Amino acid sequence: MKQTIVDASQLELMDKVVVIKRVSKTVKGGRTMRFTALVVVGDGNGHVGAGLGKAVEIPEAIRKGKEDAMKHIVNVAMDENNSITHDFIGTYGSANVLLKKAPDGTGIIAGGPARIVCELAGIKNIRTKSLGSNNKQNVVLATIAGLSKLKSPEEVAKNRDKSVNEILA
Missing domain, CATH: 3.30.160.20 (Double Stranded RNA Binding Domain)
Structure with a gap:
């Protein structure tokens, strides 16, 4: 990508x-x-x-x-609820951060370093879990790596030669 x-x-x-x-x-x-x-x-x-x-x-x-x-x-792909478009695991070094889509009203459920990244990215609803290393630098970079690899429904539809409605259905 x-x-x-x-x-x-x-x-x-x-x-x-x-x-x-x-x-x-x-x-x-x-x-x-x-x-x-x-x-x-x-x-x-x-x-x-x-x-x-x-x-x-x-x-x-x-x-x-x-x-x-x-x-x-x-860039971070977000949906209409200011959440991420799909679940993903970001990796950097031995730090893995699980990023999960959340419904409106959930808020940011994340540990310290991952919370800062999500707040500054403008994400309002997300659940994260730090897996592996808890080194703050690696957790921040793993979170950003995961957010950067997220794809919007439009990108997925274009790659699969389908309409956005078929992808979201």
Whole structure:
């Protein structure tokens, strides 16, 4: 499946920091401390992305993470209930995230990292379950990988040479 490139400058993006970690490199003179920040950006209307920033100071790491996230924005296929179009399992590394379609009024039933991604993507009704690794970075990237591979009923109908009504029936 070919992914379309989304121009981040055309979107009004919100961002949230998922996790900030202090990392160190041991050198001859001791340890050098740095910070990594995992940032998720989204417009609340079907576009979301995640990025990792690394720097000596926290604000700089967050800024770099936001820039990286803007370069990796994907489209999310949603239905009329602001839920996903079908169930799917997103995978990244050893983290698997089960994404399940939910009826209107369900809300976002998800753990911390997956919840942030769903909120910023604009999804209002979804159930998720983190399977495998619970590493926050891998869970965020697995959720985005799953959301990016969702197909709308129009795409499925076109691929199968059928009408949308036949697919939804």
